[in-house]
Amino acid sequence: MRGSPLLRAAIAFLVLLALGIPLWRLTHAAEPTQAQTQPAPATEAKAIHLQLDFTLAPRKIQVLHLGQEVWSEDAPAAEIERDLKIVYPDQGVDLQFHIAWPDDAPLAAMRAKLTDPAGDTHEKSLWGKGVVDDVLTFP
Amino acid sequence: MKPFVLLLMTTLASALAASAADPIRVSSFSTILTEIAQQVGGDRVAVTAHVKAGVDPHEFEPTPEDLKTVGESQLILLSAKHMEGYVGKLKESTGTKGTLLEVGNGFASLKMKAESDPGKLVEDPHWWHSIPNMEKAVKIVRDELTKISPADKDYFADRAGKYLSTLDALETWVKLELAKLPRNKRQLVTSHDAFQYFAKENGFTIYPIEGISSADQPSSKKVAEIIATIKKQGVKAIFPEKIENPKVLTEITRESGAKVGGELYADGLGAPDSDAATYVGMYKHNVSAIVSGLQ
Numbered sequence: 001m002r003g004s005p006l007l008r009a010a011i012a013f014l015v016l017l018a019l020g021i022p023l024w025r026l027t028h029a030a031e032p033t034q035a036q037t038q039p040a041p042a043t044e045a046k047a048i049h050l051q052l053d054f055t056l057a058p059r060k061i062q063v064l065h066l067g068q069e070v071w072s073e074d075a076p077a078a079e080i081e082r083d084l085k086i087v088y089p090d091q092g093v094d095l096q097f098h099i100a101w102p103d104d105a106p107l108a109a110m111r112a113k114l115t116d117p118a119g120d121t122h123e124k125s126l127w128g129k130g131v132v133d134d135v136l137t138f139p
Numbered sequence: 140m141k142p143f144v145l146l147l148m149t150t151l152a153s154a155l156a157a158s159a160a161d162p163i164r165v166s167s168f169s170t171i172l173t174e175i176a177q178q179v180g181g182d183r184v185a186v187t188a189h190v191k192a193g194v195d196p197h198e199f200e201p202t203p204e205d206l207k208t209v210g211e212s213q214l215i216l217l218s219a220k221h222m223e224g225y226v227g228k229l230k231e232s233t234g235t236k237g238t239l240l241e242v243g244n245g246f247a248s249l250k251m252k253a254e255s256d257p258g259k260l261v262e263d264p265h266w267w268h269s270i271p272n273m274e275k276a277v278k279i280v281r282d283e284l285t286k287i288s289p290a291d292k293d294y295f296a297d298r299a300g301k302y303l304s305t306l307d308a309l310e311t312w313v314k315l316e317l318a319k320l321p322r323n324k325r326q327l328v329t330s331h332d333a334f335q336y337f338a339k340e341n342g343f344t345i346y347p348i349e350g351i352s353s354a355d356q357p358s359s360k361k362v363a364e365i366i367a368t369i370k371k372q373g374v375k376a377i378f379p380e381k382i383e384n385p386k387v388l389t390e391i392t393r394e395s396g397a398k399v400g401g402e403l404y405a406d407g408l409g410a411p412d413s414d415a416a417t418y419v420g421m422y423k424h425n426v427s428a429i430v431s432g433l434q
Contacts, residue, residue, distance in 0.1 A: 064318075066318070066319055066320075066321060067318070067319045087321065089321060089322055089323035090323070091322035091323050091325070091342060092322050092342075093321075093322060094314075094317065094318040094322065095318075096315060096318045133311070133315060134311065134314065134315075135314040135315060135317075135318045137342070
């Protein structure tokens with residue numbers, strides 16, 4: 001009944017261990033892991049087509065997307081077009097246009113025709129004199 | 140006798156001239172409208188700003204001194220769209236003969252969640268977060284000042300025109316600044332549902348969260364919902380207007396991974412020594428905070 005001292009010591013150790021593990025877990029709760037913000041769905045650059053028609057050919061045209069230049073032309077023709085690859089989320093895009101018309105030119109306009117990755121075409125215009133910085137939103 | 144008549148006539152003429160030169164007495168119950176009145180009216184108006192910068196217009200109640208001033212005003216400017224719950228009392232108690240101009244009623248309303256009952260939609264009174272609305276407000280105030288003092292029509296038109304040009308320049312600046320932010324990142328999590336007009340014009344989706352600005356502890360379920368929304372939408376920053384519940388905010392940012400963005404001015408202009416002391420300054424401050432927070 002009494003058992004050997006060695007056996008009693010082993011039983012006592014097991015009992016302490018059995019009590020100790022939950023106690024240790026309670027007092028050493030794991031640090032909450034820093035949840036990472038689920039990134040916005042990664043969007044790959046997609047092909048678009050941009051056609052620009054001017055009532056008066058500018059001295060310079062620059063197109064920017066998210067602050068980065070995606071197309072620039074010095075002394076472009078009155079009608080120009082280009083295939084571009086940009087990130088194009090479902091919500092659409094803002095394209096920034098920097099247009100420098102001749103200083104002494106009258107009020108001029110630019111018509112931008114954008115064909116999106118789905119093949120749909122959207123048209124927007126802007127007007128200005130001299131140097132113009134403006135944003136067109138598509139669609 | 141003749142000198143006496145001459146003296147009397149001179150005195151009367153002086154009094155009339157002084158009266159004609161007296162500025163139009165304007166009472167304003169919005170920091171935004173105070174700026175409009177001062178910009179358009181120049182030295183032809185004397186504006187009393189009842190709601191000063193830093194005062195929450197939702198909580199403001201006029202004092203007897205305010206009512207006395209209103210009673211003597213020729214023009215009383217109100218934001219409208221239910222911002223001034225005391226407007227009925229104001230009309231009744233002052234007996235003013237002045238024009239009570241509810242500027243916000245001059246343009247269409249958007250809806251927001253009621254602060255007292257988030258399940259209910261009410262008119263969003265924060266119309267000035269739309270620059271086109273601000274431009275309409277300038278024209279409304281200009282026209283009303285002109286009705287009161289037709290002789291100053293050109294003066295008011297000139298000053299309004301200059302202020303409108305400033306607002307046009309601001310609108311272009313906002314477009315160029317927001318163009319740095321992809322449209323799929325335009326998600327605004329705020330503790331005060333005050334940016335519906337801004338959101339509509341600039342392609343943002345608003346996720347108002349109640350509980351951060353309040354001393355009341357929101358339920359665990361509510362906090363979990365907020366965290367789930369932020370994670371699901373991939374929102375990078377949240378913009379609490381004032382932090383009265385830092386524990387909740389800490390939990391939300393830790394669990395969602397979103398950071399705390401800069402302070403946004405929702406209810407009007409900032410203190411005179413702040414960068415939001417003017418409308419242009421306030422708008423630029425908000426847009427810069429949003430762009431840098433969400434980029």
